Amino acid sequence: MPASEFDLIRQHFQCLGSPRDDVILGIGDDGAVLAIPPGEHLVAAVDTLQSGVHFPEGTAPAAIGHKALAVNLSDLAAMGARPAWALLALSLPAPDEAWLAQFAEGFGALAAASGTALVGGDLTRGPLSVSVTVLGSLPAGSALTRGGARAGDGIYVTGTLGDAAGSLARLRRGLGQGLEDERWLQMRLDRPTPRLAAGQALRGLASSAIDVSDGLLADLGHILEASGCGATLDGARLPLSAALRRLAGGEEARRLALSGGDDYELCFTLVPERESELEAVMAPCGCPVTRIGEIEAAAGIRLRDPAGRVVAAEAAGYRHF
Ligand code: ADP
Numbered sequence: 001m002p003a004s005e006f007d008l009i010r011q012h013f014q015c016l017g018s019p020r021d022d023v024i025l026g027i028g029d030d031g032a033v034l035a036i037p038p039g040e041h042l043v044a045a046v047d048t049l050q051s052g053v054h055f056p057e058g059t060a061p062a063a064i065g066h067k068a069l070a071v072n073l074s075d076l077a078a079m080g081a082r083p084a085w086a087l088l089a090l091s092l093p094a095p096d097e098a099w100l101a102q103f104a105e106g107f108g109a110l111a112a113a114s115g116t117a118l119v120g121g122d123l124t125r126g127p128l129s130v131s132v133t134v135l136g137s138l139p140a141g142s143a144l145t146r147g148g149a150r151a152g153d154g155i156y157v158t159g160t161l162g163d164a165a166g167s168l169a170r171l172r173r174g175l176g177q178g179l180e181d182e183r184w185l186q187m188r189l190d191r192p193t194p195r196l197a198a199g200q201a202l203r204g205l206a207s208s209a210i211d212v213s214d215g216l217l218a219d220l221g222h223i224l225e226a227s228g229c230g231a232t233l234d235g236a237r238l239p240l241s242a243a244l245r246r247l248a249g250g251e252e253a254r255r256l257a258l259s260g261g262d263d264y265e266l267c268f269t270l271v272p273e274r275e276s277e278l279e280a281v282m283a284p285c286g287c288p289v290t291r292i293g294e295i296e297a298a299a300g301i302r303l304r305d306p307a308g309r310v311v312a313a314e315a316a317g318y319r320h321f
């Protein structure tokens with residue numbers, strides 16, 4: 001007899017992630033009962049990944065499991081929150097046990113590494129789609145938001161930009177196998193690293209923050225809109241990986257860094273007087289941080305090219321769509 005929905009849940013999802021004392025009641029009842037730490041605010045985020053839209057068809061199930069959780073943890077990181085709990089709504093064309101086992105392995109490894117417990121979800125038949133809700137917490141009043149940037153603040157990003165978009169572009173052209181650089185770029189596409197430690201370290205320090213999921217220009221644009229200001233970016237300072245530079249060349253790498261998506265790095269702003277605190281705070285977070293520009297009063301995003309010329313980002317040909 002084929003496994004029932006309940007057997008599949010019990011087998012693959014019952015004990016996924018970190019065991020946590022604050023899970024009063026987890027998977028198995030009509031709802032999870034969770035204890036929020038006293039003096040903390042709850043931070044909630046949800047994102048859906050659809051096959052062919054948010055990951056290429058044929059992506060390894062373990063990578064889909066990892067990414068579905070990672071993109072949500074990245075939202076918590078951008079708020080400065082500590083992750084605690086996740087809910088998983090999964091739609092599958094067929095109850096494929098091997099697929100579920102690999103998916104659960106990818107999801108579970110990141111959940112365990114990030115201290116997240118899977119506390120509930122839903123399993124239905126339909127086109128492959130994965131929707132994850134994450135819940136986390138932070139000291140009341142300490143959330144990082146998009147609205148706090150002010151003229152004079154520096155603009156920073158974690159990690160490197162454009163790697164995932166570079167990989168996707170190569171995969172679409174039928175490249176992107178074999179070479180070590182290509183495999184590294186594909187790992188950046190399939191297995192993004194949510195910058196959780198960095199986000200929490202920036203609480204009480206950054207004036208605004210966002211995670212870069214739709215491309216730097218688009219996401220920095222959200223900070224600028226929410227904060228009522230503009231920015232100039234230094235094209236020469238965009239952090240590019242050696243792999244992307246080698247495979248795409250400098251100019252294309254910069255284009256991907258500005259307009260590509262799926263980076264899941266943090267972009268944040270900081271008042272200049274506090275820049276000296278940044279290095280010590282970020283050192284234990286395991287990712288580089290680069291100052292890429294400054295916030296200005298005049299609306300819009302401008303780009304300073306390597307020759308020092310400043311042009312509007314749109315005029316330079318950078319568009320998100
Ligand atoms: P209900 O019909 O009351 O929503 P379900 O039968 O859908 O309950 O689910 C039974 C239990 O299993 C619930 O606790 C639910 O949260 C959990 N669950 C269902 N699907 C998943 C999943 N994909 N991952 C984790 N937990 C799940």
Ligand code: MG
Pocket residue numbers: 121122123
């Ligand atoms: Mg249900």
